[in-house]
Amino acid sequence: xxxxxxxxxxxxxxxxxxxxxxxxxxxxxxxxxxxxxxxxxxxxxxxxxxxxxxxxxxxxxxxxxxxxxxxxxxxxxxxxxxxxxxxxxxxxxxxxxxxxxxxxxxxxxxxxxxxxxxxxxxxxxxxxxxxxxxxxxxxxxxxxxxxxxxxxxxxxxxxxxxxxxxxxxxxxxxxxxxxxxxxxxxxxxxxxxxxxxxxxxxxxxxxxxxxxxxxxxxxxxxxxxxxxxxxxxxxxxxxxxxxxxxxxxxxxxxxxxxxxxxxxxxxxxxxxxxxxxxxxxxxxxxxxxxxxxxxxxxxxxxxxxxxxxxxxxxxxxxxxxxxxxxxxxxxxxxxxxxxxxxxxxxxxxxxxxxxxxxxxxxxxxxxxxxx
Amino acid sequence: xxxxxxxxxxxxxxxxxxxxxxxxxxxxxxxxxxxxxxxxxxxxxxxxxxxxxxxxxxxxxxxxxxxxxxxxxxxxxxxxxxxxxxxxxxxxxxxxxxxxxxxxxxxxxxxxxxxxxxxxxxxxxxxxxxxxxxxxxxxxxxxxxxxxxxxxxxxxxxxxxxxxxxxxxxxxxxxxxxxxxxxxxxxxxxxxxxxxxxxxxxxxxxxxxxxxxxxxxxxxxxxxxxxxxxxxxxxxxxxxxxxxxxxxxxxxxxxxxxxxxxxxxxxxxxxxxxxxxxxxxxxxxxxxxxxxxxxxxxxxxxxxxxxxxxxxxxxxxxxxxxxxxxxxxxxxxxxxxxxxxxxxxxxxxxxxxxxxxxxxxxxxxxxxxxx
Numbered sequence: 001x002x003x004x005x006x007x008x009x010x011x012x013x014x015x016x017x018x019x020x021x022x023x024x025x026x027x028x029x030x031x032x033x034x035x036x037x038x039x040x041x042x043x044x045x046x047x048x049x050x051x052x053x054x055x056x057x058x059x060x061x062x063x064x065x066x067x068x069x070x071x072x073x074x075x076x077x078x079x080x081x082x083x084x085x086x087x088x089x090x091x092x093x094x095x096x097x098x099x100x101x102x103x104x105x106x107x108x109x110x111x112x113x114x115x116x117x118x119x120x121x122x123x124x125x126x127x128x129x130x131x132x133x134x135x136x137x138x139x140x141x142x143x144x145x146x147x148x149x150x151x152x153x154x155x156x157x158x159x160x161x162x163x164x165x166x167x168x169x170x171x172x173x174x175x176x177x178x179x180x181x182x183x184x185x186x187x188x189x190x191x192x193x194x195x196x197x198x199x200x201x202x203x204x205x206x207x208x209x210x211x212x213x214x215x216x217x218x219x220x221x222x223x224x225x226x227x228x229x230x231x232x233x234x235x236x237x238x239x240x241x242x243x244x245x246x247x248x249x250x251x252x253x254x255x256x257x258x259x260x261x262x263x264x265x266x267x268x269x270x271x272x273x274x275x276x277x278x279x280x281x282x283x284x285x286x287x288x289x290x291x292x293x294x295x296x297x298x299x300x301x302x303x304x305x306x307x308x309x310x311x312x313x314x315x316x317x318x319x320x321x322x323x324x325x326x327x328x329x330x331x332x333x334x335x336x337x338x339x340x341x342x343x344x345x346x347x348x349x350x351x352x353x354x355x356x357x358x359x360x361x362x363x364x365x366x367x368x369x370x371x
Numbered sequence: 372x373x374x375x376x377x378x379x380x381x382x383x384x385x386x387x388x389x390x391x392x393x394x395x396x397x398x399x400x401x402x403x404x405x406x407x408x409x410x411x412x413x414x415x416x417x418x419x420x421x422x423x424x425x426x427x428x429x430x431x432x433x434x435x436x437x438x439x440x441x442x443x444x445x446x447x448x449x450x451x452x453x454x455x456x457x458x459x460x461x462x463x464x465x466x467x468x469x470x471x472x473x474x475x476x477x478x479x480x481x482x483x484x485x486x487x488x489x490x491x492x493x494x495x496x497x498x499x500x501x502x503x504x505x506x507x508x509x510x511x512x513x514x515x516x517x518x519x520x521x522x523x524x525x526x527x528x529x530x531x532x533x534x535x536x537x538x539x540x541x542x543x544x545x546x547x548x549x550x551x552x553x554x555x556x557x558x559x560x561x562x563x564x565x566x567x568x569x570x571x572x573x574x575x576x577x578x579x580x581x582x583x584x585x586x587x588x589x590x591x592x593x594x595x596x597x598x599x600x601x602x603x604x605x606x607x608x609x610x611x612x613x614x615x616x617x618x619x620x621x622x623x624x625x626x627x628x629x630x631x632x633x634x635x636x637x638x639x640x641x642x643x644x645x646x647x648x649x650x651x652x653x654x655x656x657x658x659x660x661x662x663x664x665x666x667x668x669x670x671x672x673x674x675x676x677x678x679x680x681x682x683x684x685x686x687x688x689x690x691x692x693x694x695x696x697x698x699x700x701x702x703x704x705x706x707x708x709x710x711x712x713x714x715x716x717x718x719x720x721x722x723x724x725x726x727x728x729x730x731x732x733x734x735x736x737x738x739x740x741x742x
Contacts, residue, residue: 002447002740003454004474017470017742051685073686076373083374093686094646096657096701099388103375118649121700149687150647150655181684275465276521278489284521286467289713291741295660295683312666313552314422314712315444315464316520329492330467341685342660345717348739368719368738369373370662371388 007351011358018273018332019291021347023247023362025354027267029061031246036065038262039240044232047071047090047221049243052341054366055350056084058246069112071241072366075104080366082111090114090140090221092177092241094122094150100371101129108135116142116177118152123164123171130170138174139165140221143206145178145199154202159209166215175219176210178203179241184226185251185296189258196230204236225252229260249340251296269302270335270343271351272317274327283327285309285317292317292335293342299335309335378722382729389644389703390658392718394618394733396725398638400432402617407436409633410611415603418442418461418592420614423712425737426721427455429617440483442612443737446475451737453482461485461511461592463548463612465493465521471742472500479506487513487548489523494535494542501541509545510536511592514577516549516570525573530580537586546590547581549574550612555597556622556667560629567601575607596623600631620711622667640673641706641714642722643688645698654698656680656688663688663706664713670706680706 006020016022039046048062051073059070059081069088072078078089088111095104095115107113108130117123117139130137141161144151152158158176166173183195199222207217221239223231225248231237244252247268257263272287292299294312301307301319306326311318317335321327337343344350350362377391387393410417419433422444430441430452440459443449449460459482466475466486478484479501488494488510501508512532515522523529529547537544554566570593578588592610594602596619602608615623618639628634643658660683663670672678672690677697682689688706692698708714715721716738723731 001736001738002742003450004447004742006742015470017468019741076375079374093657096644096646097388099386118647119700144649148650149684149689151649153649273467275467276489278515278522278524279519286464289664289666289710290716293660294666313520318520329490339660345661346739347741365372367372368717370390370718371373371375371377 001348005361006349007358007361009358009360013353013356013358016271016351016358018271019287020271020351021344022269022271023350023352024267024269025352025359027265028246031248031264031267032061032065034262034264035242035245038229039232042232044237045239047239047241049092049241050081051077052243052344053246054344054364054369055362056081056365057362059084059086071243074369074371075100076369076371077366078107078113079103080369082107084365086111088112092116092179094118096122101125105129105133105135105137108137109133112138114138114140114174116140117161117165118142118150120161120164123168127168127171136170136172139171140174140177140219141165142177143202145180145202146183146195147179147181149181154206155209158206159213162210162215163213173215175217175221176203176206177221178237179222179224180227181224184224185255187254188256189261192227193230193258196227200231200234200236207236225264226255229262244340247340250300250336250338253336266302266336268337268340270299270337272333272335274329274331277327277329280324281321283319283321285319285333286315287317287335288312288315290314290346292337293339293346295342296339299337302334302336304333307333372719376732377720378729378732380729380731384724384727384729387642387722387729389642390662391642391722392715393640393642394721394723395638395640396723396730398636399617402619402635402638403432403436405633405635406613406616409600410603413603415608416610418610418612420463420612421452422448423614423715424617425715425735425740426733427452427457427736428733430455430457445740445742446471447740447742448737449478449484450474451740453478455736457482459483463487463550465489467493472496476500476504476506476508479508480504483509485509485511485545487511488532488536489513489521491532491535494539498539498542507541507543510542511545511548512536513548514573516551516573517554517566518550518552520552525577526580529577530584533581533586534584544586546588546592547574547577548592549608550593550595551598552595555595556626558625559627560632563598564601564629567598571605571607578607596635597626600633615711618711621671621707621709624707637673637707639708639711641670641708643704643706645700645702648698648700651695652692654690654692656690656704657686658688658706659683659686661685661717663708664710664717666713667710670708673705673707675704678704
């Protein structure tokens with residue numbers, strides 16, 4: 001960890017040390033409200049994904065605005081949120097191995113805990129762990145609805161798995177997990193609509209197969225920031241998992257918007273500073289790979305379309321400048337990260353600002369919760 | 372942080388939870404010894420870069436084997452090592468801004484602290500901070516010796532900067548920083564040799580210009596794991612900064628080796644586990660972008676040439692398999708990270724193993740030290 005703070009509440013934003021991860025509270029709160037409004041009057045719940053923020057202070061605000069619980073991706077991540085008081089967590093992942101299963105089951109003593117399966121061999125260990133801890137786990141069958149990563153095949157294979165779950169001690173068949181990850185970043189509205197139309201068909205088909213076995217499918221959960229209006233309006237999904245809408249990142253910002261899409265604002269920034277200006281046509285800033293994940297491309301420079309961040313090394317970023325006087329040594333810039341989730345995971349704190357002042361520091365308590 | 376440990380000393384390696392960052396101590400110690408042997412009888416010192424490991428336990432072992440000090444890339448990173456007892460740290464970076472300069476100068480009360488400049492405007496703030504803290508800072512002129520990132524122009528420009536440093540209160544002109552970063556990963560020995568031959572020429576030329584001004588150049592420091600035998604044998608460099616040799620990563624392993632290159636071993640691994648096996652030709656493991664940085668390409672699967680890690684999302688990795696029975700649910704694999712530095716920065720601890728046992732957990736104390 002950094003042995004001192006990047007800022008203190010009350011500081012001016014000019015005083016925030018660099019590189020720092022900064023949350024614009026006004027934009028963040030507008031994003032929260034926009035999502036709440038977008039779901040009002042629709043028969044779907046919001047269970048936002050916390051893997052993007054890993055921050056209990058944010059989960060609390062989402063729950064206060066009506067979210068029914070949160071999603072996590074790791075057992076240890078879920079443990080951080082349960083310890084912070086969250087009472088309903090769905091781990092949107094398969095959990096394998098005795099140690100992780102024991103931790104998962106232990107969480108169900110104080111919170112409602114859900115988890116996914118996509119193979120029959122995962123069911124008995126889950127059941128055994130839940131029985132050993134005298135708890136009941138909500139188990140969702142993950143269906144491969146187009147992303148071709150995890151997930152049982154739609155239809156009969158998923159139905160067999162649901163029946164197996166329903167017949168297992170200490171497990172409750174809770175529904176279907178139907179998330180299409182790759183659709184989130186398809187650039188055109190028509191591509192996303194086609195992908196999710198297929199996802200909805202596969203989810204509906206699988207629900208029908210399961211109902212034909214005499215089981216109820218009380219929840220179909222999925223969707224992300226890129227596609228959630230489609231799942232919301234599907235008549236099939238009952239729960240949405242969008243997470244990145246609170247922050248937005250460059251990658252989501254690059255999606256072309258279609259009719260009905262909700263426009264969220266960039267609320268998450270890396271504040272950075274120019275530390276070298278040795279070239280006429282470039283400047284070097286203090287934010288590289290350890291300050292902003294580049295897996296989905298480079299960050300952009302906020303409100304400076306004349307500048308282009310082109311290259312990241314461990315602790316440096318190279319910014320092309322149109323002229324030698326476009327940036328001076330010591331100048332600060334605000335970067336919009338390419339991908340918010342792995343960027344947030346690099347920091348211990350969010351520096352929360354409102355207007356030109358630091359209002360709070362929020363611990364990113366589940367940063368590095370990998371297990 | 373993860374609220375529990377991935378392993379305890381004495382555990383079998385089979386018991387290490389996933390994903391975890393694992394250091395093979397035997398291979399690591401052989402790498403340390405190989406570097407010490409490679410420099411024996413040469414008139415160059417080793418000042419290994421700690422940005423790749425961020426781990427005081429590793430710095431201590433490097434110092435015990437003859438390193439004169441360490442390099443850090445950030446003031447807050449240096450602070451962690453000084454607090455851990457390291458007495459000689461070179462911050463191989465420009466330091467800009469009052470807060471950082473105050474922290475840097477404060478460190479010089481308990482350790483010898485070096486820092487770089489590449490522009491005249493950096494000199495007075497450094498001098499003022501050192502004077503205010505009643506310390507002397509070692510200041511190196513960074514010369515652009517081919518990487519075209521930071522660095523003053525070789526020759527007269529660098530000489531003027533050296534003179535300015537030498538004339539400034541509380542600063543000592545300590546030498547030249549001549550690191551050619553992009554040469555480290557040029558794949559062929561002849562490309563690397565050509566780049567470093569040019570680097571050496573520029574360093575020599577700059578030294579001569581400075582000596583012509585009546586100043587001594589007592590240290591020329593630089594080099595990395597990819598090129599250090601060239602700088603060692605140059606007759607110009609007096610200090611080497613290689614860091615990654617202790618771990619090696621896939622990217623360094625991809626360099627073709629030339630005559631005189633020292634062969635280091637992969638000592639750093641991400642232990643991972645198969646959590647889904649829904650496809651016949653691929654498996655999904657629990658290590659994605661938050662477990663292994665992919666900026667320099669995907670990890671490889673250790674001792675499993677039949678498997679190929681092809682895609683990373685936040686918490687998942689996709690591994691192509693030659694057949695459905697090549698990997699089973701729950702199987703564990705050892706990944707060689709594409710790039711060690713940003714991968715280490717994702718973890719709080721190194722799980723250190725010897726043979727089939729966990730021997731120790733070493734805190735990655737400067738993980739996330741970004742300021």
